[in-house]
Amino acid sequence: MFGAARALTASGTGSLSYIPGEPFICRAATNSEELQGPPRQLKIAWNANAACTVAAAVAKERGIFAKHNLDVDFVNFGGSTDQLLEAIATGKADAGLGLALRWLKPLEQGFDVRITAGVHGGCIRLLGSKAANIDSLESLRGKAIAISDQASPAKNFFSIYLAKKGIDPAQEVEWRQYPANLLALAVDKGEVQALAEIDPLPYLWLKEGKLNEIATNLTGEFADRTCCVLAIRGSLARSEMPVAAALTRSILEAADRVANDPADAAAIYSGYGGRGSLEDLATMYRSHTHHRHPVGAELKKQLLLYTDELRAVNVIKRSTDPAKFADRIYLDVLS
Structure with a gap:
């Protein structure tokens, strides 16, 4: 039933994952492509109450967006996932963070939204x-x-x-x-x-x-899977690749910071209305894999695997080709 998933699980060929502390310069925009001029204003759709999107808050509160010449505002989105993805696709927001296993089914409808990075797993x-x-x-x-x-x-x-x-x-x-x-x-x-x-x-x-x-969602064979992903409006990613790269780098740098300083992440999340004591939230973040955020071939493989698995439980249509679908919804902005 999970034939395509089984066939790919053993293959690590071409995989690529951001390594904490390693410069992005080898895979991302070169210095000549870094954002120039005034900070680029962007709107990110998210759910402020969701613990899994804390990397965005950390990037804003700790100056990581600013370092990459971005001026980011948040749009707190309480509607359906379809509405959120439509908001990104139509320009009401420029990007969003959310869970892959909530987004894949709506993305099957063809929204012009492209996933650029996995952020973490374990929530x-x-x-x-x-x-x-x-x-x-x-x-x-x-x-x-x-x-x-x-x-x-x-x-x-x-x-x-x-x-x-x-x-x-x-x-x-x-x-x-x-x-x-x-x-x-x-x-x-x-x-x-x-x-x-x-x-x-x-x-x-x-x-x-x-x-x-x-x-x-880290048990057994899923130990290295991502759950939260960053997605960017397709038209923005195509016309302003350095902007998409800067946003993606910012989120991954912030995720790395969550992994290295979960107490700081807990304090920031609490400031945005997160429930729980700071000690509990910090311990919770330590249980997540914010140090692991796949991009490139590794992320595309994970999206293919999830698609194949969701087909097997009748969430994704049986007629959807997992490999073609992963190619359509993923965009490499860091190579």
Whole structure:
């Protein structure tokens, strides 16, 4: 079922990933292509409450955007993913950060938006009720899992993960939708036996001691996968490649800073309304892979793998060619 994914997992040929501390000069715009003149103004669409987009806030608050001659404003976007991608494609925003497993299905519609970098992995968790003895994937057969929406990246990821482990995510578990902040309460009340969500909520709930962590999106073969990605309006990337490169470099430099100083990232995220104590948030960020942000052939391979896996669980259309789709939605701006 996951034939294309299996075939590519073993192949590292042509892979490329940004190495923390390594200069980008060999893959990105040369000095002669660096942005000149007044700072280039850009708008980035994001969700300020999402822990996984903290690299953007770090880039702004610690002067990384400014260093790359960018003047960035944020557009806090609470609408659907389709609306967010349409806003980028039509110029209401220039770029956005979000989760690949939420964006791939809408990108199938053909929005002129190009992914330029993976930012990190590790922010999606599956937690089981200790009271209901849910401590493994096998114990989830015939049980209900709380999710915040039916197209959530948590549902998409764990549908893939369950299927790979021989559990039919459509027939052998039930997905029940609740408001995100009520998922743990639904488990407490016994309405469901597990929950799947993106940080910070599941990390904070895990600390309360009533839930087991069954898996994350770094478990097993997914240890090196990215989840959060940067995407830029296609017309901007084509007409102003140095701007797209400067923005991508800024986000990756900021992600590296999150990895090296998670306490500072926690303080910045908290300042944007993030919930949780600074100590808890810093520990949460240490559990993510902000030091690993793939670009180039490695990222394109990951997008292909996700597409193939989403086809296998009937999220992406079976007629979609994963390799052609990855070619269409990814753009290398750093070579």
